[in-house]
Amino acid sequence: xxxxxxxxxxxxxxxxxxxxxxxxxxxxxxxxxxxxxxxxxxxxxxxxxxxxxxxxxxxxxxxxxxxxxxxxxxxxxxxxxxxxxxxxxxxxxxxxxxxxxxxxxxxxxxxxxxxxxxxxxxxxxxxxxxxxxxxxxxxxxxxxxxxxxxxxxxxxxxxxxxxxxxxxxxxxxxxxxxxxxxxxxxxxxxxxxxxxxxxxxxxxxxxxxxxxxxxxxxxxxxxxxxxxxxxxxxxxxxxxxxxxxxxxxxxxxxxxxxxxxxxxxxxxxxxxxxxxxxxxxxxxxxxxxxxxxxxxxxxxxxxxxxxxxxxxxxxxxxxxxxxxxxxxxxxxxxxxxxxxxxxxxx
Amino acid sequence: xxxxxxxxxxxxxxxxxxxxxxxxxxxxxxxxxxxxxxxxxxxxxxxxxxxxxxxxxxxxxxxxxxxxxxxxxxxxxxxxxxxxxxxxxxxxxxxxxxxxxxxxxxxxxxxx
Numbered sequence: 001x002x003x004x005x006x007x008x009x010x011x012x013x014x015x016x017x018x019x020x021x022x023x024x025x026x027x028x029x030x031x032x033x034x035x036x037x038x039x040x041x042x043x044x045x046x047x048x049x050x051x052x053x054x055x056x057x058x059x060x061x062x063x064x065x066x067x068x069x070x071x072x073x074x075x076x077x078x079x080x081x082x083x084x085x086x087x088x089x090x091x092x093x094x095x096x097x098x099x100x101x102x103x104x105x106x107x108x109x110x111x112x113x114x115x116x117x118x119x120x121x122x123x124x125x126x127x128x129x130x131x132x133x134x135x136x137x138x139x140x141x142x143x144x145x146x147x148x149x150x151x152x153x154x155x156x157x158x159x160x161x162x163x164x165x166x167x168x169x170x171x172x173x174x175x176x177x178x179x180x181x182x183x184x185x186x187x188x189x190x191x192x193x194x195x196x197x198x199x200x201x202x203x204x205x206x207x208x209x210x211x212x213x214x215x216x217x218x219x220x221x222x223x224x225x226x227x228x229x230x231x232x233x234x235x236x237x238x239x240x241x242x243x244x245x246x247x248x249x250x251x252x253x254x255x256x257x258x259x260x261x262x263x264x265x266x267x268x269x270x271x272x273x274x275x276x277x278x279x280x281x282x283x284x285x286x287x288x289x290x291x292x293x294x295x296x297x298x299x300x301x302x303x304x305x306x307x308x309x310x311x312x313x314x315x316x317x318x319x320x321x322x323x324x325x326x327x328x329x330x331x332x333x334x335x336x337x338x339x340x341x342x343x344x345x346x
Numbered sequence: 347x348x349x350x351x352x353x354x355x356x357x358x359x360x361x362x363x364x365x366x367x368x369x370x371x372x373x374x375x376x377x378x379x380x381x382x383x384x385x386x387x388x389x390x391x392x393x394x395x396x397x398x399x400x401x402x403x404x405x406x407x408x409x410x411x412x413x414x415x416x417x418x419x420x421x422x423x424x425x426x427x428x429x430x431x432x433x434x435x436x437x438x439x440x441x442x443x444x445x446x447x448x449x450x451x452x453x454x455x456x457x458x
């Protein structure tokens with residue numbers, strides 16, 4: 001590497017560090033402009049001093065320009081928040097999507113109960129108690145969801161310090177190197193944040209509100225919930241928690257590091273394999289049969305209360321969901337393994 | 347004759363003093379299109395040297411406030427972002443200048 005190339009490489013490392021501290025919305029644009037301005041500034045400085053661009057000259061120039069953290073702050077990256085500007089747009093997006101899903105699912109459940117359950121006809125459709133019970137459960141779901149979301153994002157924000165933030169004194173020569181596969185292997189932080197949120201949400205529901213981890217029906221006499229385990233589904237809660245914890249931890253590490261590495265690809269494969277094993281256990285150990293399903297239908301819906309008719313589709317549906325989940329996980333895990341082995345061979 | 351030593355004015359006080367004036371100077375300079383580095387030079391030539399780490403983010407802020415508009419142009423094989431006053435900035439500049447004139451007169455009256 002020539003001395004000029006060393007100087008320009010220092011600028012690229014500097015700009016990359018500033019970019020890491022900027023909100024993603026403006027990152028690429030600011031980085032491009034900053035790179036152009038710094039290169040021009042250094043070249044002008046070299047011309048004025050009758051020298052060639054080299055690492056020393058560039059380092060001195062960058063030192064005057066300011067530490068990456070300070071420059072990023074001036075560009076709009078702020079210091080610390082409960083949910084900072086880097087995460088806030090994703091937070092808003094996830095909040096909107098999750099509230100929409102809760103709203104639609106909740107409303108669909110309510111309408112389904114109202115319209116398709118034989119003994120719950122139009123006369124009772126706007127039954128005050130049913131409506132209130134639905135509204136209360138909806139409000140509770142919204143509150144719990146929002147609380148989990150804020151908590152999750154606050155934790156991620158806490159663990160999302162800049163990868164490199166110099167203190168008062170800094171040396172441009174000590175800027176971290178550029179990632180080898182910059183750009184191609186960059187992690188989509190938004191997706192990882194959504195994943196962490198999803199794992200935390202599911203873990204909270206499974207461990208603290210297990211009655212909601214099942215089938216829910218809104219009827220004239222209130223909300224009725226049949227947990228999956230009462231339907232005969234095998235739920236190894238500690239093992240499931242462990243899987244979600246591992247997956248969430250991997251996502252948090254990816255968010256902090258900002259890029260995929262070989263070890264994190266293997267970790268992703270291992271987590272996938274673990275998930276497949278759990279699903280296999282659930283599929284083989286569950287006793288989802290017609291008896292359970294018929295009992296559940298009678299508990300859930302008024303129309304089946306006094307009827308002793310078999311109701312097998314609920315059990316079949318759960319089996320199908322488990323089989324599809326297992327097959328999907330196996331295919332995805334197999335693809336990950338194939339990519340890893342191919343990369344190793346290359 | 348005994349001379350009274352002039353104390354150095356701390357940098358932060360100077361920065362504080364210049365902060366508002368710099369915005370007016372930048373807007374006035376950008377009646378014609380310029381990119382960051384050329385603007386820094388023209389301000390410096392006019393006796394208003396500015397730290398690049400302050401000037402470049404300021405341009406982005408003024409653009410986000412709608413006072414400037416920008417576009418990328420490639421010159422000398424280098425992509426450069428050029429800024430100039432937006433129509434809102436052009437409308438704002440005379441008002442800011444009038445404000446500045448009033449302020450300098452008032453300050454002069456106060457300090458003299």
